[in-house]
Amino acid sequence: MLTRREFLKLCLSSAALSLSGILLPKVAEALGDRGEKATVIWLELMTCTGDFMSFANTLSPDVEQLIRDTIKLEYQNTLMTAEGETALKHLYETASKQEGKYILVVEGTVPTKDNGIYGKIGYFEDGRPVTDLDAVKYFGTRAKYVIAIGTCASFGGPYAASPNPSGSLPVDKILKDVQVINTPGCPCHPDWFVGTLSHAILYGVPELDAFGRPIMFYRHSIHDFCPKRQHFENSIFAKFPGDYGCLFEIGCKGPVTFVDCPTRMWNSAHINWPVKANTHCIGCVSPEFPDGMSPFFAHLPDVDLPGINASSSLVGKVAVGGALMGVAGHAAVSLLKGRIQNHLVNGSQTRHVDEKTLSMLQEEEKTTAEALKASGAASIKDAAGKSKESADDSGVKAHYGEKSRKRPDSGKRMDADASDELSPREVSVVKPKKIRIIKKISSKEKD
Amino acid sequence: MPVKIISPITRINGFWRLDAKIENHRIVDAFSGGIFFRGLEKILLGRDPRDAVYLTERICGICSTAHALASSHAMEDALRIMPPRNGIIIRNLIFGADLLQNHIRHFYFLTVPDYVKGPDRPPFTPGYNVDFRLSKDTSSQIYENYMESIHISRAAHDMVTIFGAKIPHNHGILPGGASVPPDGDNVRMFLSIIKRVKDFINSKMIRDAELIAEAYSDYFEIGAGHRNLMSFGMFSHPDKSGEFYFRPGVMIGGRPEELDRKAISEHVKYSWYDDAPPLAPEEGLTEPDAKKPGAYSWVKAPRYKGLPMEMGPLARLVIRGDYPEAYGTMHRILARVYEAKKVAELMEEWVMELEIGKPVFAPYEMPSDFEGAGMVEAMRGCLGHWFRANGRRISHYQIITPSAWACSPRDNNGIRGPIEEALVGTPVEDFDQPVEVGRVARSFDPCLACAVHAIDARGMQKDIYIGT
Numbered sequence: 001m002l003t004r005r006e007f008l009k010l011c012l013s014s015a016a017l018s019l020s021g022i023l024l025p026k027v028a029e030a031l032g033d034r035g036e037k038a039t040v041i042w043l044e045l046m047t048c049t050g051d052f053m054s055f056a057n058t059l060s061p062d063v064e065q066l067i068r069d070t071i072k073l074e075y076q077n078t079l080m081t082a083e084g085e086t087a088l089k090h091l092y093e094t095a096s097k098q099e100g101k102y103i104l105v106v107e108g109t110v111p112t113k114d115n116g117i118y119g120k121i122g123y124f125e126d127g128r129p130v131t132d133l134d135a136v137k138y139f140g141t142r143a144k145y146v147i148a149i150g151t152c153a154s155f156g157g158p159y160a161a162s163p164n165p166s167g168s169l170p171v172d173k174i175l176k177d178v179q180v181i182n183t184p185g186c187p188c189h190p191d192w193f194v195g196t197l198s199h200a201i202l203y204g205v206p207e208l209d210a211f212g213r214p215i216m217f218y219r220h221s222i223h224d225f226c227p228k229r230q231h232f233e234n235s236i237f238a239k240f241p242g243d244y245g246c247l248f249e250i251g252c253k254g255p256v257t258f259v260d261c262p263t264r265m266w267n268s269a270h271i272n273w274p275v276k277a278n279t280h281c282i283g284c285v286s287p288e289f290p291d292g293m294s295p296f297f298a299h300l301p302d303v304d305l306p307g308i309n310a311s312s313s314l315v316g317k318v319a320v321g322g323a324l325m326g327v328a329g330h331a332a333v334s335l336l337k338g339r340i341q342n343h344l345v346n347g348s349q350t351r352h353v354d355e356k357t358l359s360m361l362q363e364e365e366k367t368t369a370e371a372l373k374a375s376g377a378a379s380i381k382d383a384a385g386k387s388k389e390s391a392d393d394s395g396v397k398a399h400y401g402e403k404s405r406k407r408p409d410s411g412k413r414m415d416a417d418a419s420d421e422l423s424p425r426e427v428s429v430v431k432p433k434k435i436r437i438i439k440k441i442s443s444k445e446k447d
Numbered sequence: 448m449p450v451k452i453i454s455p456i457t458r459i460n461g462f463w464r465l466d467a468k469i470e471n472h473r474i475v476d477a478f479s480g481g482i483f484f485r486g487l488e489k490i491l492l493g494r495d496p497r498d499a500v501y502l503t504e505r506i507c508g509i510c511s512t513a514h515a516l517a518s519s520h521a522m523e524d525a526l527r528i529m530p531p532r533n534g535i536i537i538r539n540l541i542f543g544a545d546l547l548q549n550h551i552r553h554f555y556f557l558t559v560p561d562y563v564k565g566p567d568r569p570p571f572t573p574g575y576n577v578d579f580r581l582s583k584d585t586s587s588q589i590y591e592n593y594m595e596s597i598h599i600s601r602a603a604h605d606m607v608t609i610f611g612a613k614i615p616h617n618h619g620i621l622p623g624g625a626s627v628p629p630d631g632d633n634v635r636m637f638l639s640i641i642k643r644v645k646d647f648i649n650s651k652m653i654r655d656a657e658l659i660a661e662a663y664s665d666y667f668e669i670g671a672g673h674r675n676l677m678s679f680g681m682f683s684h685p686d687k688s689g690e691f692y693f694r695p696g697v698m699i700g701g702r703p704e705e706l707d708r709k710a711i712s713e714h715v716k717y718s719w720y721d722d723a724p725p726l727a728p729e730e731g732l733t734e735p736d737a738k739k740p741g742a743y744s745w746v747k748a749p750r751y752k753g754l755p756m757e758m759g760p761l762a763r764l765v766i767r768g769d770y771p772e773a774y775g776t777m778h779r780i781l782a783r784v785y786e787a788k789k790v791a792e793l794m795e796e797w798v799m800e801l802e803i804g805k806p807v808f809a810p811y812e813m814p815s816d817f818e819g820a821g822m823v824e825a826m827r828g829c830l831g832h833w834f835r836a837n838g839r840r841i842s843h844y845q846i847i848t849p850s851a852w853a854c855s856p857r858d859n860n861g862i863r864g865p866i867e868e869a870l871v872g873t874p875v876e877d878f879d880q881p882v883e884v885g886r887v888a889r890s891f892d893p894c895l896a897c898a899v900h901a902i903d904a905r906g907m908q909k910d911i912y913i914g915t
Contacts, residue, residue: 046485050508050615056552057601057614064594073570081560081574083457083885090573114737118485158490158505165486187508187615242626242808266613269605271636277612277619278626282501284616290502295495 037069038201039102041094041139042076045132046119046159046168047108051150052078054187058194059268066194070201074102077121088122088130095142103200104143106171109152109160110136113167133174140175145200147181148172149193154182154212155287162291172212179205182212185259186284190268192217192259209258211287217264222254222281225262241279251297253283458557458889464744465866467884469875474884477863477870479854480744488733491844496522496813496836500621503832503846507894508615509552512545512607513825515620517832517846522622525819525836526811534624534807535685536797537610539692540637541619543682543794544606547644549826550760550787551603553892554652555596558780561886562659563589575880580662589658592651599647606640609633624808629801637798645791648784656784660777670776670887672869673755675699676762679706679831681824682793685800692793693824696766699754703766707752708822711831713847714748714858717741725750725859728833729820731845748855748864749847755858757865758828758849759892760786776869779890815839825849827892853891866891 044052056063067073073080074094075087082090095102111118116133123129140146148171151157160168172180181200183192196214199206206214223229231237231246238245246252254275261281265273274281283293290296466478487506491499500518504511516538523529530538563586564579565571581589604614610627611617619626627633660667680695695706712725719742721734736742748755756762757774761782764770769789770782818835828849835843855864863871866888875881 048505048508048511048615050505050511053508053552053604053615056597057604059601062601063597067570068568072568076570077457079556080457080570081565081572084881086573086575087457158502159485159487161490163486163489165489186505240623240808240810241621242624242628242806266608267604268601269608271605271608272612272627274612274618277610278628279612279618279621282618290498294498294502296501297495297497 037072039094039098040071040073040076040105040197041091041102041143042073042105042107043121043132043135043139044077045106045108045121045136045153046111046166047150047152049078049107050187051107051153051185051193052076054185054190054267055149055193057267058190071103071197084122088124091139095139099142101144102142103197104139104146105149105197106136106140106146106153107149108132109156109168109170110174111166111168112174113165118166136171136174140171140178140180143178145181145205146171146175146178147183147193147196147200148212149183150188151184151186151284151286151289154184155289157186158290180212181205181208181214183217184211184213184285184287184289186289189217189261189264189266191264213258213285218259218285220258220260222252222257222259222262222275225260226254226275227262228275238278243278247275247278247280249299250280251282251295251299252280253286253293253296254281257281257283257286257293259285458560458885465870465884465888466743467870467875467881469878469881472875474870474873474875477867478743479856479864479867480746488844488846491834491841494841495839496525496817496834496841497622499832499834499841499844501616501618504616506846506848509549509894510545510825510827510830511615512542512611512617512620513823513830514832514846515617516542517821517823517825517830519620519622520821520823521819521832521834522821523819524821525817525834526622526813528623528809528811529688530624530809531806532685533629533802533805534809535683536801537625537627537629537807538620539682539685539797540794541607541611541617541625543790543797544603544641545614545617546790546826547648547787547794548600548603548607549892550783551596551600551644551648551652553826554656554780554784555593555600557889557892559589559593559655559659561882561889562663565590565593575882577877577880577882581658585658589655592655595647595651599644602640603644606637606644609637609640621808623811624806626808628807629803631803634798634801638795641791641794641798645788645795648787648791653784653788656781660781663777666777666886667773667775669873669883670869670890671774672757672865674701674774675751675754675756676765677706677751677756677758677829678763678766679822679824679829681763693763693767697751697756698762698766698772699752701772708820710752711847712750712753714750716748716859717856718744718747720747725753728831728845728847729818729835729843731833733845742856744856746851746855748858749852750858753858753860755855755862755865755868756829756852757891758824758852759783759826762828763824764789776887776890779892783892813839818843827894828852848894850891850894853893866893 042052058066061070063079075091080087108119110116110132112133116131117129119132120129121132121135148154152159152168153171156164156168156170159166160170170182172178172182181196183196185192192214195217196206199214199216206216209215209218211218223232226232226246228246232248236245237249238247239249241247241250248255252275261273262275265271265276280296282296283289286293464478464480466480467474468476487503491502494502500515500522503514503518506514519538559565560571560574562579563581564576565574565586579586607614607617610625610633611619612626676698678693678695678697680691681693682691684690684692697704697706709727712727713731714725715721715723719735719737719739721732721736722739723732726732731747735745750756759779759782761770761773761779764782764786765772770778770785816837819833821832823830825848829847829852830849831845831847833843833845834841853865857863857867869887869891870884873883873887875883
């Protein structure tokens with residue numbers, strides 16, 4: 001059987017091999033020793049079912065092997081034969097028989113408006129509805145592990161976007177006392193999910209970043225390992241989707257998106273991914289998706305672009321510095337990410353960082369500041385942006401602490417008022433070689 | 448009246464509520480209600496019109512490419528632009544591959560368990576145990592193909608990825624065309640996979656469907672419904688602007704008609720919205736009223752010239768002349784597998800029509816105010832996006848999905864929606880195991896994740912009221 005170390009190594013060397021292909025037989029083997037398969041209950045809530053469809057694309061093992069050798073998929077709305085009472089009864093029976101042992105997979109966001117009547121998984125025989133909200137609370141507190149698959153379950157996603165008509169919240173906002181493993185992505189890549197599931201079965205909860213994402217997948221920015229990174233450095237920018245060059249100017253959110261798409265690619269067969277297909281990353285694994293990542297077709301706006309440049313290269317420095325200092329690089333990255341996004345993405349909001357994490361982050365901030373100093377940058381603040389907002393920002397707390405802050409309304413979304421920048425054809429500023437883009441005057445500053 | 452509640456209905460994409468009144472082992476009336484409010488049309492307001500292509504995809508994980516296509520057509524209609532020839536072909540290839548994935552998964556994952564007894568382990572257990580008519584050997588053969596279909600449908604999704612970057616929610620279909628230029632590398636991969644998928648459809652899927660159809664021949668008659676068919680036209684012709692490989696058209700009571708794209712309206716008398724006369728989608732309102740008396744659905748009732756319409760593979764093939772005029776549950780299932788065969792054959796030809804070195808995308812300028820409509824075929828029927836933009840912001844967006852047509856409630860004239868109508872008259876042998884209801888309803892390939900636009904029908908629940 002694999003050791004934990006070997007496992008992580010496998011996960012990180014994603015591009016060369018099919019993660020799940022190597023892992024899952026091992027998982028089956030591990031389970032075989034104990035003579036039982038892991039029970040999995042998969043709840044579909046307010047979702048497009050895209051994460052299940054993505055899961056169905058897992059390559060090796062395929063779904064057939066998984067449900068035969070590795071897991072007992074006792075409840076899955078799209079696949080299961082049972083319907084009606086039979087299905088619901090089976091769901092509750094399984095949960096009580098396997099209480100504390102089953103793995104709960106939640107797909108979709110949880111509508112909470114009007115006590116959750118906007119989403120139901122079914123009805124009891126006596127006519128009482130089981131709302132998504134009830135189901136998450138009931139099955140979430142009895143599970144051994146809770147894995148949120150996809151951005152909706154992890155962070156809210158498109159249906160919780162402004163103005164959030166159904167009052168939807170991510171799973172970890174509902175299950176406050178339960179460790180929720182977030183595997184975001186719109187949809188979640190089959191490997192991200194199957195790898196996380198395997199880790200949970202074999203070794204328990206994987207190491208997570210500040211957003212509850214396993215760092216074995218959600219560690220480096222898209223920008224860091226982007227095959228078009230050199231185009232960015234050389235200022236070769238695509239002018240429209242399908243054009244040759246770096247996609248930054250048509251709206252790529254790679255610099256502020258942290259996941260391994262560039263090396264893993266899609267789907268399980270590792271064929272392609274948005275940037276290889278000459279379209280831009282829209283940041284779908286990020287907590288702020290989609291509000292903080294849109295307009296999709298406008299490049300990261302309202303910022304001092306040297307700040308962005310600083311940020312993208314700084315991320316690397318911090319990570320290195322962090323590692324040198326014995327600080328987990330991912331935390332530094334996440335921290336910086338949160339901060340950078342606060343400057344870059346007007347109105348983005350981090351929704352679920354608790355006090356404990358917050359103080360950890362503040363601790364990390366100090367440590368990384370030292371790391372930075374050692375690696376030559378003056379301070380995170382200096383590097384992460386010289387915009388006006390940053391001067392007002394009293395630290396991490398200003399960003400993470402404002403829990404009650406409303407989601408941005410449509411008017412406050414990343415503003416495209418200076419809409420001349422919107423058309424890809426019109427963006428034609430010739431960049432100096434070492435990117436040093438003239439600061440665009442944001443509508444705020446005009447005021 | 449004794450009431451029996453069965454909920455949820457599984458094996459559809461999404462959730463809805465179906466109330467069926469059953470008398471003397473026969474359904475005498477049915478009510479189809481979407482009970483989920485998601486509000487995507489409201490979410491779209493105020494956003495950059497170009498974002499709609501990626502956001503509306505996220506309505507549905509199984510037919511995301513169809514929404515991307517509809518949204519792109521709407522933008523192109525508004526801006527009066529035409530994608531290059533290569534762009535149209537590549538979009539057809541992406542959508543075709545997703546359609547094959549949908550048809551294969553619909554047949555094996557969603558349909559087969561209604562007719563064939565599966566292996567004795569989850570997720571195939573528990574389940575009903577009535578009316579399984581195929582022999583043990585045949586059943587296990589079909590489930591062997593079920594398992595193979597997992598690989599084949601995944602491969603179909605890999606085809607989408609070749610030109611679409613990823614799936615679900617591809618990036619390669621967007622206003623202005625496509626994004627991946629064809630070359631020897633991606634073309635050879637595509638050709639290899641399409642051949643594999645086609646072989647599976649021809650040698651396994653069609654045979655399995657015909658085996659089921661033979662054993663359940665009474666289902667050719669059951670679930671006929673309103674007998675009105677409609678198609679918006681599928682797969683744009685790259686050389687003939689406005690023409691399609693699967694032509695648009697309408698059949699009302701067996702009489703073929705040209706499609707009038709302006710004859711669509713939405714009724715809301717039985718839906719939880721403020722009352723209004725039937726409105727065209729360009730004007731459609733979405734003001735929810737959850738307490739409206741008499742209403743039972745979040746789905747509006749779309750109508751063509753005031754009539755409920757059936758759509759999907761059967762409608763497309765009948766209108767195209769590839770299937771005799773027929774109505775009924777098993778016809779829908781057979782038409783779906785035959786259409787998969789046809790599409791796979793066409794796709795092989797289209798790949799060879801790609802012109803290496805020619806553009807795939809036409810850049811465009813965005814004016815301040817514009818409006819457009821995108822009317823395309825999704826896997827399960829007619830999909831329309833209508834939008835208006837002011838000051839480069841979306842000020843109006845209405846989507847009518849095929850499942851909204853199929854799962855619609857009664858309209859202002861009290862006429863039942865297509866699935867409601869198809870259920871009436873369906874026999875139900877065993878009150879405790881009403882397998883027949885799911886067979887009829889699933890033959891429409893309802894995708895409730897799509898069914899309500901501004902709203903979304905979810906909750907996946909069926910109440911069966913059994914009375915005497």
